[in-house]
Amino acid sequence: MMSxxxxxxxxxxxxxxxxxxxxxxxxxxxxxxxLWTLKAQLDGEIVTDAEPIIGYLHRGWEKECENxxxxxxxxxxxxxxxxxxxxxxxxxxxxxxxxxxxxxxxKAKYIRIMADEICRIQSHLMWLAAxxxxxxxxxxxxxxxxxxxxxxxxxxxxxxxxMTTNFPRIGGVRNDIDEEFMMFATRCxxxxxxxxxxxxxxxxxxxxFVSRMKGTGVLTREKCANLGITGPAMRGTxxxxxxxxxxxxxxxDQIDFDVPVLKEGDSYARYRVRIEELxxxxxxxxxxxxxxxxxxxxxxxxxxxxxxxxxxxxxxxMEDPRGESMMYLVSDGSDKxxxxxxRSPIFVNVxxxxxxxxxxxxxxxxxxxxxxxxxxxxxxx
Amino acid sequence: MSGEIYQAPSVQEISDLLRDKFSGKAEITGxxxxxxxxxxxxxxxxxLCVYIHxxxxxxxxxxxxxxxxxxxxxxxxxxxNYYTGVIIELTTDLPADDLHVRxxxxxxxxxxxxxxxxxxxxxxxxxxxxxxxxxxxPDTYEFYPFxxxxxxxxxx
Numbered sequence: 001m002m003s004x005x006x007x008x009x010x011x012x013x014x015x016x017x018x019x020x021x022x023x024x025x026x027x028x029x030x031x032x033x034x035l036w037t038l039k040a041q042l043d044g045e046i047v048t049d050a051e052p053i054i055g056y057l058h059r060g061w062e063k064e065c066e067n068x069x070x071x072x073x074x075x076x077x078x079x080x081x082x083x084x085x086x087x088x089x090x091x092x093x094x095x096x097x098x099x100x101x102x103x104x105x106x107k108a109k110y111i112r113i114m115a116d117e118i119c120r121i122q123s124h125l126m127w128l129a130a131x132x133x134x135x136x137x138x139x140x141x142x143x144x145x146x147x148x149x150x151x152x153x154x155x156x157x158x159x160x161x162x163m164t165t166n167f168p169r170i171g172g173v174r175n176d177i178d179e180e181f182m183m184f185a186t187r188c189x190x191x192x193x194x195x196x197x198x199x200x201x202x203x204x205x206x207x208x209f210v211s212r213m214k215g216t217g218v219l220t221r222e223k224c225a226n227l228g229i230t231g232p233a234m235r236g237t238x239x240x241x242x243x244x245x246x247x248x249x250x251x252x253d254q255i256d257f258d259v260p261v262l263k264e265g266d267s268y269a270r271y272r273v274r275i276e277e278l279x280x281x282x283x284x285x286x287x288x289x290x291x292x293x294x295x296x297x298x299x300x301x302x303x304x305x306x307x308x309x310x311x312x313x314x315x316x317x318m319e320d321p322r323g324e325s326m327m328y329l330v331s332d333g334s335d336k337x338x339x340x341x342x343r344s345p346i347f348v349n350v351x352x353x354x355x356x357x358x359x360x361x362x363x364x365x366x367x368x369x370x371x372x373x374x375x376x377x378x379x380x381x
Numbered sequence: 382m383s384g385e386i387y388q389a390p391s392v393q394e395i396s397d398l399l400r401d402k403f404s405g406k407a408e409i410t411g412x413x414x415x416x417x418x419x420x421x422x423x424x425x426x427x428x429l430c431v432y433i434h435x436x437x438x439x440x441x442x443x444x445x446x447x448x449x450x451x452x453x454x455x456x457x458x459x460x461x462n463y464y465t466g467v468i469i470e471l472t473t474d475l476p477a478d479d480l481h482v483r484x485x486x487x488x489x490x491x492x493x494x495x496x497x498x499x500x501x502x503x504x505x506x507x508x509x510x511x512x513x514x515x516x517x518x519p520d521t522y523e524f525y526p527f528x529x530x531x532x533x534x535x536x537x
Contacts (some may be wrong), residue, residue, distance in 0.1 A: 058517040063526060067533050225440035225463060228491020239463055246466035247415055315459070315470070317443065326443055326459065343444040343459075351494040380517055 018044050023362065027056050031366035033130055034376035038353060038369065045362050052353040057380035065340045070096055070170060070309060073340070078164040080342065080378045083126045084119035084321045085164050086112075088342075088378070091318045093168045094249060095327040095340075097305075098314040100170075105300045107292060108172035109250040114185075114288040115158065115167060117281040121192070122151050123321035124274050124281075127373045128199065131271070134370045135209055143199050150188050157181050172302030182289050189282045200275060213268040217356050217368035220265065227352040230345050231323025232277060233371055236270035238263040243319040255287050270371040307335045320345055322373050344378040389464040390437050392417055398437070403429055410472075417469045426458075426473050427483040433460055433469060434488050442485070443468065445495035447503035449529045453477055454505060458485070458492075475505065484510035502527035 026037035035056035041049035061080065065073050077092040078085040090112050097104060125148040132140025152162045158177060159167040167174050203209045219227070221238040234241070242259040244252045260276035262269040311333040317326035323345025330339040349372045356372075357365050387394060395417050396409045406425035411418040421429050433439045443459040458471040475482060484507035486493040494516060496507040501515040504525040515522065524531060 055517040055519075060526060063531075063533060222440070226490050228441060228443075228489065230441075241463040241466070243466075247468075317468070324443060328444070328446060328457070328459075330448060339448050341444065341446045341448075343446075347494060347498075348491050351491070 020048060025365070026053075031134060031369060033370075033374045034379075036350065036374065036376055036379070038357075038365070040357065040362065040365065042362055047357050047360055047362060047365065050354045050357050052350050054347075054350060054376070054379055057376045059381070061381040062340055062342060065337055067336070069307065069335045070337065071307075073337070074169065075164070075166050078166055080344075080381065081123075081320075081322075081375050082163050082377060083375060084123035086115045086119045086167055087318065087320050088325070089166070089168045090116055091316060091320075091325055091327050093170050094316045094318070095314060095329045096170045096309060098316055099309045099312060099329050099331050100305060101310075102171065102303060102305060104172050104303055106251065107176075107295045107299045108301045110288045110291045110295070111173050111177060111301065112168055113250055113252065113255065114177075114285050114292070115165075115173075117284045117288070118151050118154055118158075118185075120281045120321045121278055122148050122155075123373075124278050125151070127274065127370075130373075131367075131370045132203075134366045135212055137202070137206070137209065140199055140202055143202070147192060147195055147199070150192065154181075154185055154188055157184055169302055171305040172300075174302070176301045177292065182293065185285060185289055189285050193279065193282050196275075196278060203271075210268065212364065212367050213266065213271055213371075215266050215268075216360055216364045217267045217270075217371060218265050219355065221263075223355065224265070227355060228348040229323070229352050230349065231320065232273045232373075233270050233349060234323070235259065235261045236273040236371075237265040243317055243324055247317065249316060249318055251291075254291070255284055257284050257287075267367055267371045308333060309335070309337075317343070322346055322375060322378075323349060325378075342378070342381055344381065346372065346375055346379045347381075350374065350379060386436055386438065388438050389462070390467070391465070392467060395437060395467065395469065399429070399432075402432060415465070415467045417467065419469060419471045421471055421473050423473050423475060423482055426456075426471070427485065429471065430458070430460070430485045430488050433471075438462060438464065439467075439469060442489035442492040442495070445485070445492050445499060447499040447505050447527070449503060449527065451529055454480055454503060456482055456499065456505060460489075480505045481508055482506075483508050484513075486510050501525070504528065 021042050023040050023042055026032040027035040037053040039051045040047050074089055077089045080088040125144045129141040129144035155162055159165050219237050224234055224237040225239055240261045245259050257280045260273045309331040313330050315328040325345055326343035328341040329337055332338040356368050392412050396412055407419055407421035410420050439460045439462045441461045443461045446457050448455040454475045456473050460469045486496055496510055497516040499505050500513050501518055
């Protein structure tokens with residue numbers, strides 16, 4: 001029988017006991033990356049209790065969807081997460097397609113995968129920039145943002161928008177990609193694979209950076225799984241699971257990539273998993289470009305779909321840059337969803353803030369929480 | 382409830398085992414590739430979840446959500462296995478006049494906030510929850526916004 005009370009990591013305790021004090025970090029605080037609050041109870045400088053507070057951005061997204069027809073939800077899904085907007089739109093379109101019981105053209109599947117991976121790189125670079133400022137290195141911030149800009153330009157070439165792209169459609173994608181885009185994408189990815197080493201060496205060669213990440217925010221594999229942490233934070237803790245590989249959607253089973261898993265379970269392992277994922281995303285983009293090229297210029301990329309979805313239930317989960325996201329659709333045969341539920345990875349990851357920061361020093365809290373990669377748009381919905 | 386541990390149970394094994402152990406309390410309503418759909422009584426949800434977690438090694442609760450079907454409410458659990466990628470969708474019906482179900486937050490700690498969210502948006506009470514308070518909406522709210530009886534502008 002599996003034990004349900006998992007072993008807690010030995011927390012550091014303060015030698016000199018002082019009066020315990022609550023420190024409120026947020027909602028406007030440099031570490032919070034969005035509007036949320038971390039209440040931390042301190043004994044000296046050791047965190048003895050913590051409570052995350054969210055909800056500042058709650059706008060009733062799921063309820064709003066019940067009031068809109070299916071295609072009108074696509075631009076709303078873009079706004080769930082601005083750093084990787086295409087992943088949620090993709091997820092929403094897949095859910096509706098599953099409810100409709102249609103299979104979309106191969107070309108659209110590969111284009112979507114490529115768009116997802118571009119978003120993954122953007123999101124991870126945004127995270128890298130944030131980590132740079134959190135740990136006090138502004139050069140990392142500037143360089144990561146610069147690299148991200150090249151992928152933003154790819155977005156513009158693909159669909160005309162930088163951040164909220166409104167690109168996937170129910171039944172395919174909005175437009176095809178052309179030869180020129182493929183050339184730019186290949187060049188951009190190849191350039192990036194070299195340029196990222198500048199940033200990596202800046203972090204890894206700095207003993208201050210590494211010592212602030214090593215050994216902080218440690219979780220065991222079992223505890224991490226039980227807390228529901230997903231995504232790179234989970235794979236840095238030794239759980240070998242990636243929805244793209246283990247429960248593939250679209251055409252991820254046709255693509256060759258590795259899932260980086262590290263067993264250390266500290267912030268540094270989570271950082272390294274994300275860096276490795278950047279390289280894997282580059283690999284995936286290059287493969288999808290080959291596949292799209294092989295399918296040919298005139299292949300269909302979008303299906304016409306009926307506006308009404310038959311009554312039923314369907315759900316799809318996908319690997320968001322931040323973790324496992326899922327949508328559950330209850331349809332009633334009309335042109336509006338009866339209920340649409342979004343499972344956001346950060347919503348659950350941030351609920352694990354207390355076990356993550358417990359026993360650490362207050363100065364390490366920003367470094368630990370940075371590894372969660374907060375995004376409040378999808379957390380509060 | 383102890384017994385053998387199945388670390389990477391297949392869909393067939395899961396449905397056979399659940400049918401075997403929980404006959405009369407839960408029924409398998411369908412299976413698919415890496416999917417098992419289960420419908421359970423409200424009173425046996427907790428035992429079923431303990432069995433699924435402890436013996437079938439479903440370490441992760443992907444989501445817990447509520448759904449208002451007008452004449453009754455539903456709580457839907459999605460439980461996932463990290464070894465095989467299988468998801469169990471567990472549905473339970475609650476009568477509209479008695480919205481209580483046993484909390485599973487002590488089995489999967491990650492279910493804690495899902496249950497709080499379901500409580501504040503639908504008014505479903507999870508008995509035994511460590512801290513059942515409003516999470517996303519202000520504490521002063523006295524209504525449950527995701528119920529179908531709460532109309533948005535433009536809805537009738």
